[in-house]
Each structure stands twice: as structure tokens, then as C-alpha cells.
Amino acid sequence: MAQTVIIRGDVQRILAKSIIDRAPVDAVVTVKEGTRSLDQNAKLWAMLSDIARAKPEGRTMSPEVWKAAFMSALGYEIVWQPGxxxxxxxxxxxxxxxxxxxxxxxxxxxxMAYGDRHGVQWSDGAVQ
Structure with missing residues (x-):
């Protein structure tokens, strides 16, 4: 049976160790940083919407396309598919x-740095 433990302190760390101690031969253990939170995701989408409304550099793009542009600028793989x-x-x-x-x-x-450089007015929920 697969088990997931989110390590928030010593109690979870001890639990994870005990699971490993009881694991059968050939079990696979993966330890990785947690993925983005829902709050982070909401903040990003508010910021992308603010940028789309501000149209910096005269660019009229949807929040989804802005997201792709920022991901590409940071080196994450973007693949363009034909429509x-x-x-x-x-x-x-x-x-x-x-x-x-x-x-x-x-x-x-x-x-945020891009928006600040281009005078984007952040909505109340975007930048905290």
C-alpha cells in the first residue's frame, strides 16, 4: 500500500522513518519538495489578469498566454501546437x-518584477 507523509515537523519525520523501516524489499521511496499551494496559484492568476488588463508594452494577451510567456522566460519548456x-x-x-x-x-x-517595471496596478488580492 502506498503512503504519503507531508513532513511538517518531528512527528511526521518519525512516522516517515518508521514506514521506511517496515517497507518490503524493493520498495521505492521518493522525497521531494511539495508542489505549489492553492494560495500561490490564486495569487499568480490574479497577477496574470492584472498584467493582461494593463497591456504592458502594448501587448494584448490573455492571462493564459502571459503565463506561457513567463514560464518560457524562466526556461520551462513550452511547446507550441498548431491550432x-x-x-x-x-x-x-x-x-x-x-x-x-x-x-x-x-x-x-x-x-511581480515585470509588472512593477511596467507600472501594473496590482489588484487587492494579487500582491500581498
């Missing part, structure tokens, strides 16, 4: 849900 029946290409291959909390924090910092 259906003559529609314009669309970005694919990026998933912020796969980013760790620290990677997501870096993305938010990058978006």
Missing part, C-alpha cells in the same frame, strides 16, 4: 501544478 482548422497556434507542455513551492515563488517574484 485546429486554421486557428492560431497555442502553448502546451507547461504545467505550473508540477512546480515546487520554491519554483512557484520564483515565478511569482518574476511576474
Amino acid at each position: 485546429i482548422e486554421g486557428a492560431p497556434p497555442f502553448p502546451a507542455g507547461f504545467r505550473t501544478s508540477k512546480l515546487s513551492k520554491s519554483q512557484f515563488a520564483d515565478l511569482i517574484t518574476f511576474v
Whole structure:
């Protein structure tokens, strides 16, 4: 049976160790940083919407396209797919849900710095 433990302190660390001690031969253990939080995700989308409304550098792009632009600028792989029946290409291959909390924090910092440089007025929920 698979078990997941989120290590928030000593109690969870002890539990994780005891699970490993009881694990059968050939069991696989993976330890990784947790992925982005729902609060981080909400903050990013508010910021992307603020940037889309501000149209910095005269760019009229949806929040989704801004997200792809920022992910690409940070070096995350973006794949452009041809649109259906003559529609314009669309970005694919990026998933912020796969980013760790620290990677997501870096993305938010990058978006915030860009917006600040271009005079974006942040909505109440975007920048805290």
C-alpha cells in the first residue's frame, strides 16, 4: 500500500522513518519538495489578469498566454501546437501544478518584477 507523509515537523519525520523501516524489499521511496499551494496559484492568476488588463508594452494577451510567456522566460519548456482548422497556434507542455513551492515563488517574484517595471496596478488580492 502506498503512503504519503507531508513532513511538517518531528512527528511526521518519525512516522516517515518508521514506514521506511517496515517497507518490503524493493520498495521505492521518493522525497521531494511539495508542489505549489492553492494560495500561490490564486495569487499568480490574479497577477496574470492584472498584467493582461494593463497591456504592458502594448501587448494584448490573455492571462493564459502571459503565463506561457513567463514560464518560457524562466526556461520551462513550452511547446507550441498548431491550432485546429486554421486557428492560431497555442502553448502546451507547461504545467505550473508540477512546480515546487520554491519554483512557484520564483515565478511569482518574476511576474511581480515585470509588472512593477511596467507600472501594473496590482489588484487587492494579487500582491500581498
